[in-house]
Amino acid sequence: MAQVFATGLAMGCIYALVGLSFILIYNATHGLNFAHGELVMLSAFVFYSAISTGAPYWAAVLMTFIAMALFGAVYQRLLFFPLRDRPMLAFVIATIGFSIFARNLALLVWGPNPLRVPSAFGSSSVDLMGVVLAPEQLFIVAVTICVLIAQYAVFFHTDLGRRLRATAQNVEMAQLMGIRPNRMIAITFVVSAVLCGIAGVLVAPIFLVDTDIGLNLILKAFIAVIIGGFGSVPGAVVGGIVVGLLEILVAVFISSVYKDSICFALLIFLLIAFPQGIFGERVAEKA
Amino acid sequence: MKNRRPASRHLSRLIASVAAVASLAIAAPTGAAAQQPVKVGVVLPLTSVLAAYGKPYQDAMQMAVDEANKTGGINGRQIELVVEDSQASNTVAINALNKVMQSDPVAVFGPALGTQILALMPMTERDKITLIGGPSTRRVSQQGAKYFFRNSPHDAISKENTTRFLVDDLGKKKIGIMHVGNEWGYSGRDNVTEFLDKLYKLKPVSIASYQPTDKDLTAQILQMQRDGADAIVIQGHPVDEALAMRQTKQLNVNVPVIGSGSLCFAYLRNLVDPADIAGRYCEAPGPLPSLSKDKSVVDFVAAYKAKTGFAPEIYTLQYYDSMGMLIEVMRKYGVDREKIREGMSQLSYKGLAGTYKADEEGNLRHDSVIMEFMPDRTVKVIREKRQS
Numbered sequence: 001m002a003q004v005f006a007t008g009l010a011m012g013c014i015y016a017l018v019g020l021s022f023i024l025i026y027n028a029t030h031g032l033n034f035a036h037g038e039l040v041m042l043s044a045f046v047f048y049s050a051i052s053t054g055a056p057y058w059a060a061v062l063m064t065f066i067a068m069a070l071f072g073a074v075y076q077r078l079l080f081f082p083l084r085d086r087p088m089l090a091f092v093i094a095t096i097g098f099s100i101f102a103r104n105l106a107l108l109v110w111g112p113n114p115l116r117v118p119s120a121f122g123s124s125s126v127d128l129m130g131v132v133l134a135p136e137q138l139f140i141v142a143v144t145i146c147v148l149i150a151q152y153a154v155f156f157h158t159d160l161g162r163r164l165r166a167t168a169q170n171v172e173m174a175q176l177m178g179i180r181p182n183r184m185i186a187i188t189f190v191v192s193a194v195l196c197g198i199a200g201v202l203v204a205p206i207f208l209v210d211t212d213i214g215l216n217l218i219l220k221a222f223i224a225v226i227i228g229g230f231g232s233v234p235g236a237v238v239g240g241i242v243v244g245l246l247e248i249l250v251a252v253f254i255s256s257v258y259k260d261s262i263c264f265a266l267l268i269f270l271l272i273a274f275p276q277g278i279f280g281e282r283v284a285e286k287a
Numbered sequence: 288m289k290n291r292r293p294a295s296r297h298l299s300r301l302i303a304s305v306a307a308v309a310s311l312a313i314a315a316p317t318g319a320a321a322q323q324p325v326k327v328g329v330v331l332p333l334t335s336v337l338a339a340y341g342k343p344y345q346d347a348m349q350m351a352v353d354e355a356n357k358t359g360g361i362n363g364r365q366i367e368l369v370v371e372d373s374q375a376s377n378t379v380a381i382n383a384l385n386k387v388m389q390s391d392p393v394a395v396f397g398p399a400l401g402t403q404i405l406a407l408m409p410m411t412e413r414d415k416i417t418l419i420g421g422p423s424t425r426r427v428s429q430q431g432a433k434y435f436f437r438n439s440p441h442d443a444i445s446k447e448n449t450t451r452f453l454v455d456d457l458g459k460k461k462i463g464i465m466h467v468g469n470e471w472g473y474s475g476r477d478n479v480t481e482f483l484d485k486l487y488k489l490k491p492v493s494i495a496s497y498q499p500t501d502k503d504l505t506a507q508i509l510q511m512q513r514d515g516a517d518a519i520v521i522q523g524h525p526v527d528e529a530l531a532m533r534q535t536k537q538l539n540v541n542v543p544v545i546g547s548g549s550l551c552f553a554y555l556r557n558l559v560d561p562a563d564i565a566g567r568y569c570e571a572p573g574p575l576p577s578l579s580k581d582k583s584v585v586d587f588v589a590a591y592k593a594k595t596g597f598a599p600e601i602y603t604l605q606y607y608d609s610m611g612m613l614i615e616v617m618r619k620y621g622v623d624r625e626k627i628r629e630g631m632s633q634l635s636y637k638g639l640a641g642t643y644k645a646d647e648e649g650n651l652r653h654d655s656v657i658m659e660f661m662p663d664r665t666v667k668v669i670r671e672k673r674q675s
Contacts, residue, residue: 112338251506
């Protein structure tokens, strides 16, 4: 049972990271970025390319984060900025278009064959009181905790964080207070893209890198943010872990065939019965 | 009269010239037709997540065509491939075939995917055109199709070999089956289950499936352990079999694990660390082409590597061979669609992977081998079932 929980927790942390980056953009723009899975995919491909240059592991990770930060800025400038005064549906449709473009671009640049990124930990496992864990799983949990602490510190203990939160809560009011919303939104996109970069770097060695790598993650992350309460930062984290645990518990004790069906049935049930999720609107507004 | 003779000569020359030009004009289309290339349609997944199951086969078939064209093509006519992308969708595959058919091909190669072949089959049967493909799903060739030829052994051949290997050779009785939740996976599961019952009166102790997009197979592996499986059969795609092998190692699964031909593909495409599969097994229609000492196979492997950067696996070799067989059929029987079907049904063709001879269902290949991945990163054939 502990084994099942440990594995579910690690997957849940990945969903939490992706969900977190997803709702950052939602909070800043009130738009849904349907190309979010593709941002994870691109970061995994970039990480593969960086590793392939023969660069040390840490340097490849750094290169990926820098590339994703730049990408986030360009993405905001080219996709969100021109559409910022249009109905948000225009942005949503543009992100769907970008997701198709990004997948085909990846196919052209990196080819159709899945790619293997070597793991920094090899394929060894760690035995913790009878629970066999892959070192990557422990690392994912540790990184997620670090990211959450860092994000909390930035958002609640820095001037930049206050500006970002002010912009997320009310753009007009933030502007009246002397905050430049466009700049804050651009920073939010960069932070979100770097979070996708972290997720991509974490999953690339445990999954093979292909154009599909982000699709499943974003679907589960979407369920996670619904469960947690749409727009809530802690909700995304809790929701991610709930989804990770739920799917492995369903797969092990009910049916591996129906685990996705049960997860999505739960999503529909929650949308109908508890539209505000676990943390509801109050926390969402604070984020 | 003296003056009229040259005039009549001129007239007769004129008539002769006109007749000659006219005869040339009449003959011209026939001559041009003789120089028209012989078109062979190719419908394969070249983009989408299934692209890895298309491009290698296209490359191999193009090599066979290039070699044939250098030696005169089909009685002086060059062979031309008309290629369309089927992506990961049956609808796209049908549209691709429609497009290919507009170029009036003499035969069509389809994907190694059972569902797509089943989608294409009604059209090729209606148009009375030979369809060659490599899906191993048993029921594909049980549809009563007259024009379909399978260039790879079906699951009933490979899974009988696998079942016998696990029970007779390894002495295992508690077999667990993990499979991808699609036609290919279910075919593997059903055939292993059938042979366990038919040959040994056994039932699988555990069966777990997963979605093609699943990356974490821990739950399925834990289920195998919980149910006490003493050997695990996996039937999936290269990506998920590679991930399954890695995750079984990480979860300290020490029972024999045998993958399908997809695992050979994963091994050759560097999707799995050789250290992760040391001691694991895979089944395939034949040994890895790179293990062969036969000069023709060695030359093919070298040429394929030079062209694509990868070593070919057996399925790629089968597409190369079956294109070679089609070329030989066209040379011997002609390029008429009905003659091609007749030739494919009758000819026994010696390819690089073995002999190709159609049975009553249109299955051309009947071999199966089990290979073991050795700790020194080599691959060894440990069981063979050859009918060719």
